[in-house]
Amino acid sequence: MQPSPPHRGSALGDQVADDLRRQIVTRQIEAGSTLVETRLAEIYQVSRGPVRDALRELATEGLVETSGRSVRVLGLTRDDIDELFRLRLAMEQMALTEAFGTRRPELLRLLRASITAMEAAVSAADPAAFTLADLTFHSAFGESSGLRRVQSVWNQYRGSISNLLLVANLDHLDLQPSLRKHQQLLVMIEDGNDSAALAELANHVDASRARVRNHYEDSAPSDPRP
CATH class of the missing domain: 1.10.10.10 (Winged helix-like DNA-binding domain superfamily/Winged helix DNA-binding domain)
Structure with missing residues (x-):
């Protein structure tokens, strides 16, 4: 240890x-x-x-x-990772849909602040800071939604999700592509293109899941769990 x-x-x-x-x-x-x-x-x-x-x-x-x-x-198996990311997507889409209503100004304020933090992390080539800003970006959906139970469940698993993303980000020195994806999602929300934003969010989370899965499959020992 x-x-x-x-x-x-x-x-x-x-x-x-x-x-x-x-x-x-x-x-x-x-x-x-x-x-x-x-x-x-x-x-x-x-x-x-x-x-x-x-x-x-x-x-x-x-x-x-x-x-x-x-x-x-117990650790995490590949199936655990898939389950975590499915749960994450369900919570984020539900929260984002709710935030599209009268809570959009607060949502945009939080997202823009997160993008600024991501840009600074990219400039500093700091994957740990980028991961924190990434999670802050996605946490903004729940924070601005007003859905207390969704936010409670998100907070319960945020630590595991954050660490999974950090594991993958440490292997990627070029964080620009991920930054651009977040910027594009922000523009969709700013423009009120809500259906496209929800679809992009699904693609975004699935790509993140695949990247984390690939990292685990490339570097993990055989799964000792029954």
Whole structure:
């Protein structure tokens, strides 16, 4: 493990969950590994409470499973990736359709700010910053939709989706094509071409899914899960 020690600020359990999630999704912690609360508490220099909270959060995301005091890493299979991206598309299309109404000005404000952040990340050749701006762009759909339950589910899986995208983006130094796709989607929404925007969103998410799948298939060991 290569943990990032939590800092005192936001909830310690969330910080531990973020770091473990990153290591699981990027396969620094392999599927089939066993996680031990006491050992994790020592590694992260926290009490067992935040560790327990973190493991519970990861279990709800399907990244680990618990049996008594034993916690086993499940990781992500190719089918898991497909499911995550199908869920992502369903949520984004539902939220975007809702935001097309009276909430369009707020939607456009958030999207334009995200595009500015993407442009800066491309100029700096910073895939991590680009990934954050990418997720902020897509999170704007839920934030501006007013759909609380959609936003809640999106937030639950945002961490896993973000890490998957980062894994793929690290292998792509030329982020311009992705930036252009986001810019084109923004123009469609600005012009009120809603049906075209929804269709482009579907193509956009599927291309992202395929890129992440390809990365996993090229670099992953054989799947140890039954």
